[in-house]
Amino acid sequence: LIEAAAGSDWIVVRTSPWEYEDQLDVKGTLIAEVLTKIQERVASQATLKAKLADRFDKLYRRISWSRVGLAVAKGALTMQWDADALVQAFSPQQDDTPQSLAAFRKDFAELVGELPITRVVVLVDDLDRCLPEAVVATLESIKLFLSVKRMAFVIAADQKMVESAILASLAGTGRSEIG
Numbered sequence: 001l002i003e004a005a006a007g008s009d010w011i012v013v014r015t016s017p018w019e020y021e022d023q024l025d026v027k028g029t030l031i032a033e034v035l036t037k038i039q040e041r042v043a044s045q046a047t048l049k050a051k052l053a054d055r056f057d058k059l060y061r062r063i064s065w066s067r068v069g070l071a072v073a074k075g076a077l078t079m080q081w082d083a084d085a086l087v088q089a090f091s092p093q094q095d096d097t098p099q100s101l102a103a104f105r106k107d108f109a110e111l112v113g114e115l116p117i118t119r120v121v122v123l124v125d126d127l128d129r130c131l132p133e134a135v136v137a138t139l140e141s142i143k144l145f146l147s148v149k150r151m152a153f154v155i156a157a158d159q160k161m162v163e164s165a166i167l168a169s170l171a172g173t174g175r176s177e178i179g
Contacts (some may be wrong), residue, residue: 001122006119009117009119010117010121011038011120013121014125015125017029017030017135018058018129018134019126026130026134027140027145029065030142031104032060032063032140038111041115041117045116055107055114063104079112104145108145118150119152120151121154122143122153122154124153124154124156125156128158145163157161
């Protein structure tokens with residue numbers, strides 16, 4: 001219904017984190033999916049496509065570098081690594097480098113602000129089917145990276161299942177008590 005009512009004034013992104021092939025990087029996959037859908041919409045408008053190309057590249061580089069860090073961390077226990085490369089991957093990055101996700105939200109907000117649309121709506125389905133880590137990663141990516149002006153999220157899920165997943169992910173922290 002939302003997609004039908006949207007018309008050409010909105011970009012609608014349908015996603016299901018439960019179906020993501022890369023369950024180790026739910027955040028990166030969701031962010032990349034949203035960026036790809038927006039970029040597809042912009043692709044038909046040559047002037048806008050050229051104007052926003054650098055913004056898209058910068059945002060994709062930030063996601064790629066976060067995935068490099070994840071791969072390095074996962075592989076570090078089982079393989080031999082160059083010590084300098086490891087130090088670089090885990091060193092804090094300045095916000096303006098492609099390796100930093102810290103400035104992603106600001107850059108993403110600027111990109112969305114330049115789009116000739118009124119809203120980007122992300123329809124998240126099957127969140128209640130995900131493992132607790134994927135539920136939390138999805139919600140974190142929405143809150144930390146994608147929640148900017150002109151973005152809206154519709155989450156289709158059993159609220160009790162999502163609450164249960166969040167509590168399970170917090171179990172070892174001492175913060176899992178409902179208050």
